[in-house]
Amino acid sequence: MKTHTLLMPLDMHLHLRDGVMLENIAPLSAYSFSGALVMPNLVPPVTSLEDIKAYKERIVAAVPNDYFEPYMTLFYKNYDKAFLESVAGHITAIKLYPAGITTNSEGGVSSFNVEEMRPTLEMMSLLGIPLCVHGETDGFVMDREAEFMSIYELLAKNFPKLKIIMEHITTKAAVDMLDKYENLYATVTVHHLIITLDDVAGGMLKPHLFCKPIAKRPEDREALLKVALEAHPKVMFGSDSAPHPQHKKESCGCAAGVFTAPIALQLLCDVFDKHDKLENLQAFVSDNAQNIYGICAEFKEVVLEKRPFVVPESYSGVVPMYAGETINWAIESVE
Ligand code: NCD
Numbered sequence: 128m129k130t131h132t133l134l135m136p137l138d139m140h141l142h143l144r145d146g147v148m149l150e151n152i153a154p155l156s157a158y159s160f161s162g163a164l165v166m167p168n169l170v171p172p173v174t175s176l177e178d179i180k181a182y183k184e185r186i187v188a189a190v191p192n193d194y195f196e197p198y199m200t201l202f203y204k205n206y207d208k209a210f211l212e213s214v215a216g217h218i219t220a221i222k223l224y225p226a227g228i229t230t231n232s233e234g235g236v237s238s239f240n241v242e243e244m245r246p247t248l249e250m251m252s253l254l255g256i257p258l259c260v261h262g263e264t265d266g267f268v269m270d271r272e273a274e275f276m277s278i279y280e281l282l283a284k285n286f287p288k289l290k291i292i293m294e295h296i297t298t299k300a301a302v303d304m305l306d307k308y309e310n311l312y313a314t315v316t317v318h319h320l321i322i323t324l325d326d327v328a329g330g331m332l333k334p335h336l337f338c339k340p341i342a343k344r345p346e347d348r349e350a351l352l353k354v355a356l357e358a359h360p361k362v363m364f365g366s367d368s369a370p371h372p373q374h375k376k377e378s379c380g381c382a383a384g385v386f387t388a389p390i391a392l393q394l395l396c397d398v399f400d401k402h403d404k405l406e407n408l409q410a411f412v413s414d415n416a417q418n419i420y421g422i423c424a425e426f427k428e429v430v431l432e433k434r435p436f437v438v439p440e441s442y443s444g445v446v447p448m449y450a451g452e453t454i455n456w457a458i459e460s461v462e
């Protein structure tokens with residue numbers, strides 16, 4: 128039987144939520160990942176040192192039996208120097224959301240005025256705090272990410288010492304930006320390597336594949352596949368696994384988010400195996416992130432096996448991608 132071993136897998140974009148949802152789903156990531164960059168879009172968002180410390184404690188309490196590092200993020204606002212100095216040792220990045228663009232982002236940035244943002248972004252550059260960005264405008268849904276490229280350019284040019292991570296990129300336009308600016312990096316999800324808009328809305332509507340940014344065109348997926356499969360050193364895996372209760376997905380007014388955390392490594396093995404690039408998966412799912420963020424992940428060895436695995440219909444009331452379907456890889460052991 129074909130197997131593949133991954134060391135210290137990292138998920139550099141994960142929604143863990145809070146309360147009962149956190150308790151139910153955090154163990155699923157902690158089982159197979161060494162750590163994850165935890166998104167701050169709670170209600171209310173994570174905006175103070177107390178919030179960061181308390182949320183981290185709740186995450187750690189939810190995964191008592193696993194070595195799993197929650198890399199914490201702060202919700203972007205214009206913060207002052209003293210505050211940034213006080214939180215720098217407790218966070219791995221700051222996450223910027225344009226106001227209202229996705230789930231729980233109402234308190235985000237409503238205009239990208241460089242001079243208003245300059246004190247915060249210069250201080251972040253000095254302190255070495257990366258800026259993670261949800262890069263979408265409020266334009267036509269298929270064009271939102273491409274339209275945001277001018278804002279990435281504005282930020283990259285004005286703050287050349289700031290590490291800027293283009294989160295969950297979905298377009299060729301974003302891939303093309305990577306090599307244009309030294310300080311731009313990106314995360315890519317597993318679902319955007321697999322699906323296009325056709326899978327979401329081309330036949331019967333698939334609410335469990337609906338997310339922000341929405342899956343795009345085949346040529347966009349090709350561009351993402353290219354940089355992921357070659358494990359481009361500025362690209363890393365971030366699942367953007369975003370659990371919502373089943374009734375919030377299967378409703379009129381479907382919440383955005385694809386839940387992939389428990390099957391992410393299995394699906395990645397399948398994608399890389401199908402393209403004969405399994406040897407590059409280690410860099411995509413761990414090494415690149417450790418280099419980009421300068422982190423040293425907790426030891427974990429995950430052995431995956433190429434055999435049919437039936438994805439559960441639900442994990443504590445959250446429906447995963449491919450629920451009830453058979454995928455080609457399974458987790459064999461974790462040490
Ligand atoms: C995320 C969520 O539900 O928090 N949803 C999503 O579709 N990806 C927010 C986000 O990352 O946009």
Ligand code: ZN
Nearest residue numbers: 140166367369
């Ligand atoms: Zn997200």
